[in-house]
Amino acid sequence: MSDITRDDVAHLARLARLAVSDAELDVFSGQIDAIVDTVSKVGEIPDDVPPTAQVVPQTNVLRPDETEPSLPRDVALAGAPAAEEGRFRVPRILGEEL
Amino acid sequence: MNELIDLDAAELARRIHGREVSSVEVTRAHLERIDAVDGPAESGVHAFLHVDAEGALAAAEAADRAIADGTAASALAGVPIALKDNLTTTDMPTTCASRILEGWRPPYDATVVTRLRAAGLVPLGKTNLDEFAMGSSTENSAFGPSRNPWDLTRIPGGSGGGSSSAVAAGEAPLALGSDTGGSIRQPGAVTGTVGVKPTYGTVSRYGLVAFSSSLDQIGPCARSVLDAALLHEVIGGHDRNDQTSVSAPLPPVVEAALAGARGDLAGVRIGVVTEFSGEGYQPGVLAAFTDAVRALGELGAEVVEVSCPSFAYALPAYYLIAPSEASSNLARFDAMRYGLRVGDDGEHASDEVMSLTREAGFGAEVKRRIMIGTHALSAGSYDALYGKAQKARTLIVRDFTAAFETCDVLISPTTPTTAFPIGERADDPLAMYLADLCTIPSNLAGNAALSVPCGRSADDGLPVGLQVMAPALADDRAYRVAAAYEAAQGATTPRIPELRALEASR
Amino acid sequence: MTATVESAPYTVEEVCEHFDPVMGLEVHVELNTATKMFCGCANRFGAEPNTNVCPVCLGLPGSLPRVNGTAVESAIKIGLALNCQVRERSGFARKNYFYPDMPKNFQISQYEDPIVFDGHLDVPLDDGSTWRVEIERAHMEEDTGKSLHIGGATGRIHGADHSLLDYNRSGVPLIEIVTKPIIGAGVRAPEVARAYVTALRDVLRGLGVSDVRMDQGSMRCDANVSLMPKGTSTFGTRTETKNVNSLRSVERAVRYEMGRHAGVLLSGGSIRQETRHFDEQSGTTSPGRPKETFADYRFFPEPDLPPLEPSRDWVETLRAGLPERPWERRARIQTEWGLSDEELRDLVNADALDLVADTVDAGAPPESARSWWVSYLTQQANAAGVTLPELAITPAQVARVVALVAEGTLTNKLARQVVDGVLAGEGEPDDVVAGRGLAVVSDESALTAAVDEALAAQPDIAEKIRAGKTKAAGAIVGAVMKATRGQADAARVQELVLERCR
Ligand SMILES: [Mg+2]
């Protein structure tokens, strides 16, 4: 069995910025534990198998350093929940990066 | 019922370009069909989240003018199409069937949308999906499930159940879907339509709201193999806006579909993947598949059995890789720049507003996968989970490589069962995940795969899909085999169900 | 529990009686490419907010990154200049954390396979010796947007009501250059830190890949400091001081942290691993928000970008194009121009070395080029309150002025007027000469006429000269110079006066 506890799920929810309710925690912890248990089958694979992160055949795909049109500012801000002085307005920010 | 909605895209295009019928008439017929069967959300097919009748008719008029002037942009100019609602469109909202993006109007078109417009196709609207394409039934849509036109109490597959049910119900002759673990092919199978996942990198992902970037691929949904090929050629090919886009020329899929339809598969070696049968497979599905194997042999193909033992790791690997990438891709939905914002009351700080918004804006399956992905990538479990899933991917690629050394294509049922009843697996994610058992390997390996209708299951009368898998950049092989099989099948099943009950209720 | 000693930090000498300092320096450099790292938006400092943004750098759903080839070349060049190896296969990775100024809530960076690694920089110290700083790695990543904190005190993050976000800087290419632990510098650790960042700045400026303006944030330094008790080799707990915005601050921040650590440790406390902020005013550091949890960035390979495999040919072409290292170039220039140590230092301190060198490259003799920049142009810069490089005249223009003097078109005095004209925006030196009519009057008949006119106007003086009092010629020369508005060659005028009075 995997051993995903309710506390683990609460921690994951915090990391993922999900304000999950206590009721959800109960449901999710059972489901996630069962899912992680199932997918842990990959653990059988020997360590010496090389990883595949993507299946793209090409390398060194580079863009020329030439400017392209940006969005007009009103378009950039059009979808914003709030905007002020040409900027995105957001609730106060606590401290630096986590 | 207007007969126009029962025609293939190729036939519609022929009549439109021959001035037998106008694009406006064809478009109007489909808009009327949508009006007749799509709503209400609680009981109709509910394939569409947004219908742009005005925009569609304007595009149809433009196509008619171009055809009259002899300047039609492509063979499919004037043919209507439905777009999965995870493709960005400047003239319609893009919601991904999520509350968190409800009403969002992107400032740019996806590359495939740009290409459709340039080719003169007529976008009808945006189709329903499992939220952010996470699911196999369309039940995870925040705006209610779509329904299978063959039986409105059943799922139309997922995540692209809106596109598949729109095509199956005659609401659109063509649609675009996205396939991360089977989201085009599995809905195609359960709705009796054709669904194609092209080789990874051959259709630009620019403007496809990412679920799992290394697996996502846009592809065609249609009612015939040729229609799918025609659409494939419109949307495919290199795009500088997607650096995973391959520069190799697109395989000649239309030519292959036409060649296949002539019905000769002599010299083609077809491998039956032995792992895809047995427990969990519905008898009626296996019987239909066995009939298909026999039919392919009668067409001259040499059919052999091949084993791909590492495919057993495909489902676990998929449910690690896709959630991992998704946990990162979906982090941007944070209430700061677009979309929903919850809790901005002057008291809550930004990170609290992020958490409250994401809690309110995402559905259960999305949250589950974000947390699984967050877990799989965490320092403590990366090696055992995400890292091992990458290794599984290597093994699956090797199995395909070995199989394609002896076979031109591989075949399997597209999905282990026919359409299951809405609600049946809703609370059991693991049961739901099994629907993609046969389709996932091709996403992990990046090769081409499609689903073509394969008769109906004797046990419930519902459509079954035949999956044809081909090597990367050899999509044409899958088209050839599928077209030959389709032609041999003939019109054994009515492709458009009557939706009698629904229409009778009007 | 942790004791905090914030008063009377130890001097570095006192610290080093008990401890050996260990430093790790992380420098972020914004590249001066035309466009951003992953999109075609202009990479430009100081534009109107949110005018250089697009779906990619705003992290809009569906957008995909596209790697800037010039940024990759710059990264390789930086690595080569720092004696690094170039990795045969590298790639991008996602660093996941939530922050409002980062639109995707992940940063595209590099993780286990930075494009260049394992190098060193031999750093000149004040006493003429060098200190080898080992380089761990340099990797590519993208910058974040900028937030403006509204309400509360003076735009500070604490106590603000809300924030306003500008994403013009979002996606600007960054190279992060990380040293290996710098051990054994002892009391010279603060100096080594400053000297390293100075040398790095000079190398990067020489490469032309960045504006390296610490004041504008195009070069930023984070200083990791820890202490290990003398005679041991186990690193102590480190702190990371951010927000160090000048070369002098690098030195001060390291010195302060060394003293603070020693104070805490010697009073029996322990150092908390944390991020600290340097305050320019007080020269002290203060702790950032404590991290509630250990930062788990959940790095994984960026699936939207294929790997990089720089070919040997590509790398060698870039290596062949590398400029001299600044201090090597300085030594060469000193010899070639015959400068004293003091003259060289003055040039460097005035930020004039490159300007003079470029002026020499444009054809001026070193002595004239140097003289223009260190005297007249320095005066003009001081008067205008700008730095020498900011002065609105190019080395090529200065070289042209020098040439005009050499060929006799301008006197030194006229040349200064031409320079004034260039600085005033009147165009190229030749335009100013024409526009202001400043060329030396070299037309003999015109000069002769002017001399005759002056002699006629002052017959008594003309008489004295004819009588052999040649000193009186000065008054006539002066009159001619005045009449020609200084554009005549005074020596030639003198000759003409004497000739006409013979
Ligand atoms: Mg960094």
Ligand SMILES: [Zn+2]
């Ligand atoms: Zn941009």
